[in-house]
Amino acid sequence: MPPARGHPYREGMLELHDVTKRYGERLALDAVSFSVGDGRLTGFVGGNGAGKTTTMRIVLGVLASDGGTVTLDGEPVTATDRRRFGYMPEERGLYPKMRVLEQTVYLARLHGWSTEAATRNAVELLERLGLGERQGDTIESLSLGNQQRAQIAAALVHRPEVLVLDEPFSGLDPMAVETVQAVLADVAATGVPVLFSSHQLDIVERLCDDLVIIANGRIAASGTRDELRTAHGSERWELLTSGDLGWLRERPGIEVADFDGGWAVFEADSDASRQSVLAEAVSRGEVVSFSREHTTLAQIFKEVVR
Amino acid sequence: MSGANRPTAPSFVDSVSLIAGREITMRLRSKAFLISTGVLMLAVLASVVLGSLFGGQSEPTKVAVVGTAADAVADSDALEAVPVDDEAAGEQLLRDGEVDAIVVPEPGAHQGQTVDPLGITVIGLDQTPTGVVQALSVHPSVELLDPAAVDPGLAYLVAFGFGIVFFMSALTFGTTIAQSVVEEKQTRVVEILLSTVSARALLTGKVIGNSVLAFGQILAIAVLAILGLMLTGQKVLLGGLGGSVTWFVVFFAIGFVMLAALFAATAAMVSRSEDIGSVTTPVTMLVMIPYFLVVFFFDDPTVLGIMSYVPFSAPVGMPVRIFLGHAEWWEPIVSLVILVATTALAVAIGERIYRNSLLKTGARVPLAEALRG
Numbered sequence: 001m002p003p004a005r006g007h008p009y010r011e012g013m014l015e016l017h018d019v020t021k022r023y024g025e026r027l028a029l030d031a032v033s034f035s036v037g038d039g040r041l042t043g044f045v046g047g048n049g050a051g052k053t054t055t056m057r058i059v060l061g062v063l064a065s066d067g068g069t070v071t072l073d074g075e076p077v078t079a080t081d082r083r084r085f086g087y088m089p090e091e092r093g094l095y096p097k098m099r100v101l102e103q104t105v106y107l108a109r110l111h112g113w114s115t116e117a118a119t120r121n122a123v124e125l126l127e128r129l130g131l132g133e134r135q136g137d138t139i140e141s142l143s144l145g146n147q148q149r150a151q152i153a154a155a156l157v158h159r160p161e162v163l164v165l166d167e168p169f170s171g172l173d174p175m176a177v178e179t180v181q182a183v184l185a186d187v188a189a190t191g192v193p194v195l196f197s198s199h200q201l202d203i204v205e206r207l208c209d210d211l212v213i214i215a216n217g218r219i220a221a222s223g224t225r226d227e228l229r230t231a232h233g234s235e236r237w238e239l240l241t242s243g244d245l246g247w248l249r250e251r252p253g254i255e256v257a258d259f260d261g262g263w264a265v266f267e268a269d270s271d272a273s274r275q276s277v278l279a280e281a282v283s284r285g286e287v288v289s290f291s292r293e294h295t296t297l298a299q300i301f302k303e304v305v306r
Numbered sequence: 307m308s309g310a311n312r313p314t315a316p317s318f319v320d321s322v323s324l325i326a327g328r329e330i331t332m333r334l335r336s337k338a339f340l341i342s343t344g345v346l347m348l349a350v351l352a353s354v355v356l357g358s359l360f361g362g363q364s365e366p367t368k369v370a371v372v373g374t375a376a377d378a379v380a381d382s383d384a385l386e387a388v389p390v391d392d393e394a395a396g397e398q399l400l401r402d403g404e405v406d407a408i409v410v411p412e413p414g415a416h417q418g419q420t421v422d423p424l425g426i427t428v429i430g431l432d433q434t435p436t437g438v439v440q441a442l443s444v445h446p447s448v449e450l451l452d453p454a455a456v457d458p459g460l461a462y463l464v465a466f467g468f469g470i471v472f473f474m475s476a477l478t479f480g481t482t483i484a485q486s487v488v489e490e491k492q493t494r495v496v497e498i499l500l501s502t503v504s505a506r507a508l509l510t511g512k513v514i515g516n517s518v519l520a521f522g523q524i525l526a527i528a529v530l531a532i533l534g535l536m537l538t539g540q541k542v543l544l545g546g547l548g549g550s551v552t553w554f555v556v557f558f559a560i561g562f563v564m565l566a567a568l569f570a571a572t573a574a575m576v577s578r579s580e581d582i583g584s585v586t587t588p589v590t591m592l593v594m595i596p597y598f599l600v601v602f603f604f605d606d607p608t609v610l611g612i613m614s615y616v617p618f619s620a621p622v623g624m625p626v627r628i629f630l631g632h633a634e635w636w637e638p639i640v641s642l643v644i645l646v647a648t649t650a651l652a653v654a655i656g657e658r659i660y661r662n663s664l665l666k667t668g669a670r671v672p673l674a675e676a677l678r679g
Contacts, residue, residue, distance in 0.1 A: 082501065084315070085501065095489075
């Protein structure tokens with residue numbers, strides 16, 4: 001298998017190579033290529049209809065692609081490999097009349113686990129997700145948030161080797177988000193590639209090692225969080241002083257982007273002019289803080305999908 | 307969560323038995339299923355018991371007999387003689403309702419001056435006791451030039467019986483399969499299932515699970531009916547039915563799989579349980595038409611002959627013909643081969659439709675699209 005464009009081949013990872021999908025005339029995925037490293041939490045972000053769900057369905061084999069390949073450890077993914085994938089579809093759903101534990105055990109057994117081992121996994125996981133008390137309740141009797149936790153248990157109970165989650169955090173309260181985050185981080189720590197999509201960019205930013213941004217069926221950007229921040233992040237600096245920063249506007253090589261009394265955000269044309277600003281502020285004896293402006297994922301996202 | 311002890315993927319058979327097991331467990335837990343089965347059982351039991359109460363196979367009619375009249379009554383199976391000393395004692399019993407009639411020797415019998423050829427007189431209460439008279443009458447010999455092999459009434463009953471068992475269980479469990487397919491689609495659980503097992507395993511598991519339930523229910527009904535007949539002392543009319551029942555079971559087993567696959571496939575094309583009825587109508591028709599044809603044409607050898615080869619009506623038509631003695635020995639085998647081939651085709655097409663429609667939620671999937679994929 002030749003390396004995909006821009007994605008050097010690495011052992012033990014999930015890779016997509018030029019995956020294409022058409023719905024009639026519409027090109028839903030246009031040569032989508034990216035990789036999910038083993039043990040890496042990879043966030044998959046994009047607007048509505050950008051192609052996230054289609055991509056995930058193709059990875060899981062529930063949808064056939066019109067071109068391109070999905071490989072695991074360099075080999076094309078087979079139906080047998082996919083049995084060892086964990087999946088949480090965008091369209092949530094479990095059997096409403098089955099009990100939580102029973103359902104989780106059933107799914108693990110479909111993956112080949114014995115009843116005893118499946119039960120052990122399921123009980124442990126449900127406890128961890130805070131559903132220990134609700135094991136004997138039917139799915140339909142749970143609140144939406146708890147149904148969501150049960151759904152996550154369903155994706156994890158067979159201890160998958162690859163994990164693909166479509167919007168795992170939607171509908172969860174902040175406490176549940178914490179719990180699920182911790183569980184996912186643990187799974188990734190065992191060497192499992194984890195790909196998850198989310199609209200909650202702050203969570204993605206906090207949790208992810210790597211990022212893949214998709215827009216209109218094309219990969220707009222991908223890489224580690226820091227790489228993306230370097231590539232698309234701001235060159236702006238933030239200065240906070242106890243005095244007035246009116247003098248800043250007169251400095252050569254400085255362009256003030258935002259200003260409010262003792263606070264300003266500015267761009268400098270060189271390191272030297274930036275340093276001279278700091279020196280000037282220090283000499284005036286009024287510096288509270290001086291830092292590179294923090295670029296949020298939301299800002300990067302808006303920039304790359306534009 | 308170490309990956310060292312992950313199990314290998316289960317075999318097709320393992321997956322199918324897990325899925326079938328779930329179908330059965332969930333159905334047995336459903337109140338609606340248990341109640342409807344219970345009602346069906348009660349109906350069968352009630353019809354058996356009521357049949358014994360109103361049926362003609364009751365105790366022999368009791369008649370009071372006086373003196374030598376006992377000889378005349380003793381020859382009849384339908385009558386039970388209650389000896390009494392004289393006519394007056396008999397009259398007492400008759401008025402009390404203990405007996406239906408009194409049989410007395412004709413007054414002049416012992417003198418050889420009889421008017422009545424039998425030498426007895428039957429005394430009733432307020433109207434002629436026809437049953438008793440009938441039992442004591444002398445009949446001329448009867449000879450039929452072209453006797454019917456099977457009583458037409460019994461033939462109708464058998465045709466009706468096969469028809470209704472096939473009709474009821476195919477519809478009940480066909481609808482159950484359809485609902486189970488749509489439930490998985492409607493609740494979206496199908497996407498998780500498909501990422502784990504193949505559509506073929508899912509479909510096979512459903513069909514087998516529901517077939518087991520259908521057979522179980524029919525078996526329970528049959529056992530209950532025969533038990534009821536035996537306990538209420540009715541003669542079981544099963545003599546001569548054995549061969550056709552065996553063929554019926556074989557045909558039913560295969561025909562049911564065919565219908566189940568078609569029910570599952572058509573149901574997979576819709577996403578809401580409200581739409582099951584309309585989308586499965588063509589399959590329902592395939593179940594209903596043979597039923598009505600058998601009931602209306604059980605005495606027409608041509609119609610029955612054609613029906614016993616058409617796969618959808620063969621499970622009813624062929625056993626009826628075997629029962630009537632119309633079928634040559636090779637005919638059920640040929641018909642069975644046709645049925646098996648059609649079932650294989652139906653399962654192949656059904657699986658295709660099923661696989662192609664499962665993830666298409668929303669509007670009903672057009673048949674052409676479901677077939678093409």
